[in-house]
Amino acid sequence: MSSSSTTPQATVHGYPRQGPNRELKKAIEGYWAGRVSAEVLRVTAADLRRDNWHRLAEAGVTEVPTGDFSLYDHVLDATVAVGAIPPRHRAAVAADPLDGYFAMARGTQDVAPLEMTKWFDTNYHYLVPELGPDTVFAANSTKAVAELREALALGHRGRPVLLGPVSYLLLAKPAPGVAADFQPITLLDRLLPVYAELLADLRAAGAEWVQLDEPALVQDRTPAELNAAARAYRELGAVTDRPKLLIASYFDRLGKALPVLAKAPIEGLALDFTGPAAANLDDLAAVGGLPGKRLVAGVVDGRNIWINDLEKSLSTLAVLLGLADRVDVAPSCSLLHVPLDADRERDLDPQVARWLAFARQKAAEAALLARGLGEGASAITAELAANRADLASRAASALTYDPAVRARTAATTAADARRAQAYPERAEAQRTRLGLPLLPTTTIGSFPQTPELRTARADLRAGRIDAAAYRERMEAEVREVIAYQEKAGLDVLVHGEPERNDMVQYFAEQLTGYLATRHGWVQSYGTRYVRPPVLAGDISRPEPMTTDWYRYAQGLTDRPVKGMLTGPVTMLAWSFVRDDQPLAETARQVALALRDEVTDLEAAGAAVIQVDEPALRETLPLRAADRAAYLAWATEAFRLATSAVRADTQIHTHMCYAEFGAIMTAIDDLDADVISLEAARSHMQVAGELAEAGYPREVGPGVWDIHSPRVPSTEEAAGLLRAGLAAIPAERLWVNPDCGLKTRGWSETRASLGHLVAAAREVRAELTG
Numbered sequence: 001m002s003s004s005s006t007t008p009q010a011t012v013h014g015y016p017r018q019g020p021n022r023e024l025k026k027a028i029e030g031y032w033a034g035r036v037s038a039e040v041l042r043v044t045a046a047d048l049r050r051d052n053w054h055r056l057a058e059a060g061v062t063e064v065p066t067g068d069f070s071l072y073d074h075v076l077d078a079t080v081a082v083g084a085i086p087p088r089h090r091a092a093v094a095a096d097p098l099d100g101y102f103a104m105a106r107g108t109q110d111v112a113p114l115e116m117t118k119w120f121d122t123n124y125h126y127l128v129p130e131l132g133p134d135t136v137f138a139a140n141s142t143k144a145v146a147e148l149r150e151a152l153a154l155g156h157r158g159r160p161v162l163l164g165p166v167s168y169l170l171l172a173k174p175a176p177g178v179a180a181d182f183q184p185i186t187l188l189d190r191l192l193p194v195y196a197e198l199l200a201d202l203r204a205a206g207a208e209w210v211q212l213d214e215p216a217l218v219q220d221r222t223p224a225e226l227n228a229a230a231r232a233y234r235e236l237g238a239v240t241d242r243p244k245l246l247i248a249s250y251f252d253r254l255g256k257a258l259p260v261l262a263k264a265p266i267e268g269l270a271l272d273f274t275g276p277a278a279a280n281l282d283d284l285a286a287v288g289g290l291p292g293k294r295l296v297a298g299v300v301d302g303r304n305i306w307i308n309d310l311e312k313s314l315s316t317l318a319v320l321l322g323l324a325d326r327v328d329v330a331p332s333c334s335l336l337h338v339p340l341d342a343d344r345e346r347d348l349d350p351q352v353a354r355w356l357a358f359a360r361q362k363a364a365e366a367a368l369l370a371r372g373l374g375e376g377a378s379a380i381t382a383e384l385a386a387n388r389a390d391l392a393s394r395a396a397s398a399l400t401y402d403p404a405v406r407a408r409t410a411a412t413t414a415a416d417a418r419r420a421q422a423y424p425e426r427a428e429a430q431r432t433r434l435g436l437p438l439l440p441t442t443t444i445g446s447f448p449q450t451p452e453l454r455t456a457r458a459d460l461r462a463g464r465i466d467a468a469a470y471r472e473r474m475e476a477e478v479r480e481v482i483a484y485q486e487k488a489g490l491d492v493l494v495h496g497e498p499e500r501n502d503m504v505q506y507f508a509e510q511l512t513g514y515l516a517t518r519h520g521w522v523q524s525y526g527t528r529y530v531r532p533p534v535l536a537g538d539i540s541r542p543e544p545m546t547t548d549w550y551r552y553a554q555g556l557t558d559r560p561v562k563g564m565l566t567g568p569v570t571m572l573a574w575s576f577v578r579d580d581q582p583l584a585e586t587a588r589q590v591a592l593a594l595r596d597e598v599t600d601l602e603a604a605g606a607a608v609i610q611v612d613e614p615a616l617r618e619t620l621p622l623r624a625a626d627r628a629a630y631l632a633w634a635t636e637a638f639r640l641a642t643s644a645v646r647a648d649t650q651i652h653t654h655m656c657y658a659e660f661g662a663i664m665t666a667i668d669d670l671d672a673d674v675i676s677l678e679a680a681r682s683h684m685q686v687a688g689e690l691a692e693a694g695y696p697r698e699v700g701p702g703v704w705d706i707h708s709p710r711v712p713s714t715e716e717a718a719g720l721l722r723a724g725l726a727a728i729p730a731e732r733l734w735v736n737p738d739c740g741l742k743t744r745g746w747s748e749t750r751a752s753l754g755h756l757v758a759a760a761r762e763v764r765a766e767l768t769g
């Protein structure tokens with residue numbers, strides 16, 4: 001193969017949109033509230049783009065992405081660019097494109113927004129395109145062209161980024177009213193001319209290259225879908241007067257899509273070489289490389305926050321150099337999934353801060369690697385030495401290596417992750433201890449987060465009240481929540497979690513090995529940003545985390561109060577996790593810390609302990625071949641956390657969704673005594689699925705859809721219960737809402753729970769005659 005003819009360059013697939021102080025969030029929310037004009041919002045956004053490009057250029061990135069910036073979501077931007085505006089939003093978009101755009105994102109009083117779902121296995125959420133056989137596409141290159149022109153005018157070499165046509169269709173769903181089995185990919189032939197037009201417009205505006213993102217091709221794809229990809233790029237490749245095409249893949253290996261794209265008449269391919277995508281390296285060699293093409297090598301992990309192992313990356317790049325005509329260096333995916341700038345984390349131990357690389361640092365790493373690749377490692381000797389020292393300090397740190405934690409995980413056996421008694425024996429012991437009625441009622445954990453609670457938290461942060469005063473306010477809330485539940489007639493109570501800011505952060509703050517950032521915001525969706533904790537070291541629990549609150553709440557009532565914990569998989573999924581050991585090992589450490597908490601709750605008197613795992617399914621690997629291994633360690637971690645209890649202590653778990661397909665066996669492997677899950681919207685379908693799978697334990701399929709402000713009537717809840725009874729015997733059926741009540745108001749909570757308890761009584765009476 002020809003050796004590289006061009007000096008390696010650095011680039012990135014995309015950059016965080018928020019601004020150093022979340023200026024974008026403030027401007028957009030100000031616009032929604034009528035405080036900020038459209039013009040001020042436009043200028044704020046343009047300023048942020050200018051600053052981003054400037055930062056990238058300063059870091060040594062010579063080709064900057066354009067069009068990746070978004071006021072809400074890049075998939076929604078693609079929907080606008082291809083003119084797939086749902087009919088219900090057309091009037092709003094015609095009246096005012098900006099307001100129409102936000103109407104699609106958030107809905108209005110009269111029209112529902114587009115559905116939102118997770119962007120692959122990240123914690124970002126996109127707006128799902130709604131397509132049908134009648135969808136008519138029309139190119140709208142306004143945004144893409146304007147943002148390219150901005151970059152060019154500022155003197156940058158801009159590379160427009162668009163979501164590719166195959167991924168756009170594969171991420172879409174049938175529009176309301178369209179048959180559920182409609183496959184949006186069948187619209188490909190209609191969509192390709194629109195992409196050709198977008199490409200021509202970008203070429204005319206001065207684009208040399210355009211990046212088309214095709215992340216959907218890293219998932220398992222049918223032969224028909226792979227054929228669609230082949231056809232798409234054969235046709236777009238044949239378009240005359242188009243820019244050069246860089247097809248970007250990320251989050252996993254391309255697998256069977258790699259030979260398809262390698263053969264396509266396009267000019268460049270971006271591949272991820274981190275994590276499970278590292279398999280791209282061998283796969284690329286196996287297909288004979290990319291002769292005559294440009295390879296953008298994603299060797300810097302674009303979705304975690306640790307510094308790169310530069311020497312390791314250089315050796316990967318050296319191999320790649322022989323596999324393509326030109327090799328450039330980039331983070332593995334858009335930097336949207338990491339915070340902006342690690343240099344601002346001044347509260348961290350300076351030594352620990354040196355292990356972190358956020359977007360700005362990752363861009364600089366890519367630039368440094370491009371230089372090392374082009375000029376030889378000797379050109380970056382000092383940087384390599386500093387990197388080696390930082391990696392060594394991380395490996396040797398007491399934070400990342402706690403001998404006591406290591407000894408304990410090493411001594412863990414399979415038996416530790418098994419309850420001592422089989423389920424039937426436990427069920428009997430629990431029935432005797434708890435003495436619950438048939439169809440027992442409970443809630444999932446949280447009660448409404450009132451303005452008063454948020455004020456108390458703000459007051460504590462601002463120093464207006466002290467910890468004792470804060471605790472008093474929280475205790476008052478717990479008293480109210482317990483009293484309410486007793487009066488409402490619920491059987492198993494919760495304390496309502498007023499003291500918890502977040503179900504992961506609350507525990508992260510109390511566990512050794514976790515770090516908190518000050519400015520580590522990442523976009524979850526739209527203007528919602530989260531600041532995930534950093535799981536940086538070996539995990540241990542210096543002292544009990546929840547037993548005081550449990551004792552306080554249980555002291556107020558004779559009915560059982562649930563101990564409430566977040567499970568190990570969720571603790572990992574909603575954090576930045578360490579990349580220097582297998583996830584299974586990290587999960588085991590977290591599980592052992594939780595096991596201590598479970599044991600302490602039991603010792604404090606808790607007869608029911610709930611360990612939530614809402615993230616179990618969302619962390620599922622993108623490729624089916626990787627799933628069994630993941631589910632094995634994930635379910636083992638849950639059992640390790642929950643197996644030390646006596647037979648008569650009842651373990652509950654909760655999941656926030658109704659589609660279990662791929663993880664049905666895993667649900668069973670958790671061996672929880674009771675599982676509560678979402679079911680109201682799907683009319684108890686999940687109860688039937690569990691029954692069909694032979695699920696042997698107790699189930700609480702939700703009878704109140706808490707994602708809607710609607711109050712279900714007693715009749716409606718009773719109807720759902722009867723539907724549940726058709727699948728699950730009464731001795732194993734619980735009555736509860738779909739999820740926690742944190743986002744609901746008190747008035748709807750009172751009304752709905754009142755109906756839920758009444759429905760349970762009504763159906764119970766039917767059963768007992």
Ligand SMILES: [Zn+2]
Pocket residue numbers: 444614654655656657738739740
């Ligand atoms: Zn939930």
